[in-house]
Amino acid sequence: MTQHPIADPWPAPRATAPVDAVVSLPGSKSLTNRALLLAAIAEGPSVVRRALRSRDTLLMSRALTSLGSPVDTTGEDWVVTPGTFTADAAVDCGLAGTVMRFVPPVAALSTGTVSFDGDEHMRQRPVGEILGALRALGVDVAGERLPFTLHGGGAVTGGTVVIDASGSSQFVSALLLAGARYEKGVDIRHDGKPVPSLPHIEMTVAMLREHGVEVDDSEANRWAVAPGPVKAADHAIEPDLSNAAPFLALAAVTGGTVTVRDWPRATHQAGDALRDILAQMGCQVRFTAEGLAVTGPGELQGVDLDLHDVGELAPAVAALCALAATPSHLRGIAHIRGHETDRLAALATELTGLGADVEERPDGLAITPRTLHGGLWHTYADHRMAHAGVILGAVVDGVLVENVATTSKTFTDFAPFWAGLFA
Incomplete structure (x- = not known):
């Protein structure tokens, strides 16, 4: 199979119907x-x-x-x-x-x-x-x-x-x-x-x-x-549950169902918190014979979350909050300013650039949903920022993700894998 180069910036695939998929993710x-x-x-x-x-x-x-x-x-x-x-x-x-x-x-x-x-x-x-x-x-x-x-x-x-x-x-x-x-x-x-x-x-x-x-x-x-x-x-090695965030989010924002194979019933991975977070936002979350299945609601609900122990999930969750029907507050995450980039500043800047109403606070973000529009989403060489960009692009026309290849940090060939879910 011929590998085609990924455009930069990359036009994030747009879902035209609920996405239903079963995915096997790379290890943690x-x-x-x-x-x-x-x-x-x-x-x-x-x-x-x-x-x-x-x-x-x-x-x-x-x-x-x-x-x-x-x-x-x-x-x-x-x-x-x-x-x-x-x-x-x-x-x-x-x-x-x-x-x-x-x-x-x-x-x-x-x-x-x-x-x-x-x-x-x-x-x-x-x-x-x-x-x-x-x-x-x-x-x-x-x-x-x-x-x-x-x-x-x-x-x-x-x-x-x-x-x-x-x-x-x-x-x-x-x-x-x-x-x-x-x-x-x-x-x-x-x-x-x-x-x-x-x-x-x-x-x-x-x-x-x-x-x-x-x-x-x-x-x-x-x-x-x-x-x-x-x-x-x-x-x-278990599947990387934090890397599951954009895939489960795809179900959440399109009203589809995405199953992540081999989700462990007991784990020390921070990504396991996605089960509770998505349930709070209105998703149906359940274990199946294959793994963990998430079905999106007709409308996502905003949340008030302390993400101190699971800060790596903040970019994906912030993207979901920007697409919710009610306001959200993410807190306890001042430390993610020292991750691959200052993730709080980056999220505030990029979400605002697509039309969201975001208040950057010392330890988090307050997000009031607005109608979003397309534009260039910068990743700051940060794989989690790229994940947030493609989540938004799944339901917002015209989102262009700069340097989507930064996702190779934890997921080789993420972009073609993601695009294949929209076929």
Whole structure:
């Protein structure tokens, strides 16, 4: 089959009837990258089954391979062979927060010099809390943001460290993932405003325990990992539930039914919150033999939601709110200003540009629906912003999505896959 180049800006497909579809989605980026990293420091080889093949996960696999733990990505199931970290390495973080934040605590175990850099947008994303924590644990790090360099000492003493993780839950996960390999383990104390996206930390803790790592998370704002071996463990990767947002939203806005295959009945993924959010907006949400099915209502209802723990869903939910019949308020998401872009400012700007009435607040958005019109939707090199744009384009004539290819961060060939649902 011939692959045709995607136009830029891309005319978002417009639905002319309710969309009815059953889709199989790629695996979870969050699960894949955690599984790869833990496998790289385990006692023996591990297999990551149905690994997500995307820019972010390939960047992680290349980073770990460059450190000395080869990742074979040739098949659907990726094999990771732990090795010794002795060589100098250059890590390309691209736009992957998990690479920029999760790899340095592991690279600290190297005896080589490891440099980190990434895309221009990535140089603005916060990483200083992790670098400061590593310094406090005795690691030699030069720099405060990308680009930075770490001079490994071959071992990390570890111990207690105090950080402010209010900017990202990844600050905690990054130290937890490597902590068992530190001589004293790691005892992380959070001091600051509430930590966002707690389900991602719960995911990290659960995966550590699957590798036989002892984790104490019994106290609020404290996570302690005991020193010890990281056992080899295979992982079967769940579908990426956050990537399901635009597909389930397509049912919501067109009055159709979309089923996402193999939706887990129990999961630590933040995207599982879509079930409750869409139900609140008037959708029918139900488990079927195939997965999770969502049927859109005749009219979407606005919502008042605290998305603090599931901020990655905010762009898709904001797009739905702009198409609802009543006003909405999304709050608790000041931290998403530090994601791939300042998502609050970007959403306010782009929604307003298509005719919506949006008030940008310090920690969220107030959205009063108005009749929308077509126009250019900028993505800011942010895959979630692209998702929001195509949701709007499904029911608004003339929406052009700039750089839709940025969706390759977590979903290769998203644009042709999405367009195929409108055939």
